[in-house]
Amino acid sequence: MPLVPMRTMLDHAAENDYGIAALNVNNMEQIQAIMMAAEETDSPVIIQASRGARKYTNDAYLRHLMLAAVELYPKIPIVMHLDHGNSAETCFSAIEQGFTSVMMDGSLSEDGKVPSSYEYNAEVTKKVAQAAHAAGVSVEGEIGALGGIEDGHGAGLSEEEAQEHLTDPAQAEQFVADTGVDALAVAIGTSHGAYKFKKKPTGDVLKMSLIEEIHKRLPNTHLVMHGSSSVPQELQDIINQYGGDIKQTYGVPVEEIQRGIKHGVRKINVDTDSRLAITGAIRKVFAESPEQFDPRKYLTPAREAMKQVCIARMTAFGQAGNAGKIKPNTCKEMVSFYK
Numbered sequence: 001m002p003l004v005p006m007r008t009m010l011d012h013a014a015e016n017d018y019g020i021a022a023l024n025v026n027n028m029e030q031i032q033a034i035m036m037a038a039e040e041t042d043s044p045v046i047i048q049a050s051r052g053a054r055k056y057t058n059d060a061y062l063r064h065l066m067l068a069a070v071e072l073y074p075k076i077p078i079v080m081h082l083d084h085g086n087s088a089e090t091c092f093s094a095i096e097q098g099f100t101s102v103m104m105d106g107s108l109s110e111d112g113k114v115p116s117s118y119e120y121n122a123e124v125t126k127k128v129a130q131a132a133h134a135a136g137v138s139v140e141g142e143i144g145a146l147g148g149i150e151d152g153h154g155a156g157l158s159e160e161e162a163q164e165h166l167t168d169p170a171q172a173e174q175f176v177a178d179t180g181v182d183a184l185a186v187a188i189g190t191s192h193g194a195y196k197f198k199k200k201p202t203g204d205v206l207k208m209s210l211i212e213e214i215h216k217r218l219p220n221t222h223l224v225m226h227g228s229s230s231v232p233q234e235l236q237d238i239i240n241q242y243g244g245d246i247k248q249t250y251g252v253p254v255e256e257i258q259r260g261i262k263h264g265v266r267k268i269n270v271d272t273d274s275r276l277a278i279t280g281a282i283r284k285v286f287a288e289s290p291e292q293f294d295p296r297k298y299l300t301p302a303r304e305a306m307k308q309v310c311i312a313r314m315t316a317f318g319q320a321g322n323a324g325k326i327k328p329n330t331c332k333e334m335v336s337f338y339k
């Protein structure tokens with residue numbers, strides 16, 4: 001089946017009370033890992049690429065990798081999503097490349113670093129939503145600012161500073177009314193990257209209660225959790241066991257994400273866990289078999305390790321078993337929906 005709009009997939013998730021992992025890709029092995037996991041668990045998938053990923057791969061390679069996934073897995077609905085578009089132009093260029101969903105992150109100014117004004121955010125997100133919807137492409141916006149920094153985007157806020165930029169539920173409601181986004185990323189205390197929390201997060205630093213409040217005000221908007229890798233201890237340990245140096249850190253517990261899914265969270269961004277799995281597997285081969293120099297010898301276990309992370313998340317979020325239940329459509333067929 002062709003790439004599907006994200007709106008279609010998230011609507012199905014909302015109707016059936018599950019969440020979908022949005023998994024980042026930068027190369028062929030990562031796309032393969034996601035698709036192998038999706039096939040094994042019968043999961044619909046959101047594959048997302050950041051600006052950094054588009055620069056690293058080149059849009060042409062990325063587009064053809066996505067088209068290969070579509071060709072090889074005709075029964076799996078796939079969304080191709082732009083993660084953290086920093087400007088309307090970035091979103092429009094993604095739409096030209098065939099992305100079926102874009103995130104306009106106007107919570108930061110165009111440099112992708114400094115928190116912006118509400119007015120700027122609402123204006124640029126509305127502009128993107130109008131143009132994207134005219135093409136049937138789905139749109140995610142963001143209100144509030146997350147901690148951490150990744151791929152050159154993010155305000156680089158510390159865990160403590162991020163607490164000052166949490167999403168205001170009333171403003172979230174206004175933002176959706178002003179922009180018409182399909183999905184809304186909210187700031188509840190999570191950060192991008194591996195270093196999210198200095199200790200296992202409690203309700204003081206990870207404000208899941210905020211999700212519940214926002215969902216009450218916006219029952220028809222799909223909520224998105226960014227920076228939601230769980231940063232499992234065993235993945236940190238493998239890296240450190242084989243010569244790495246990951247400082248002790250804590251991610252977002254899967255149980256907390258499951259609580260979010262009960263309250264309107266439909267898209268959960270997971271990137272760090274894949275990176276940790278890949279790096280741990282490669283380090284293990286390098287340490288145990290230093291005579292190896294064939295990239296396939298370490299990329300095969302790396303791909304397998306990421307696949308296992310994908311399977312675990314797809315199962316925990318409830319998307320497993322739903323690929324065949326989604327009635328796929330195209331962006332073109334979505335155009336009339338937005339009129």
Ligand SMILES: [Zn+2]
Nearest residue numbers: 192226227269
């Ligand atoms: Zn993000």
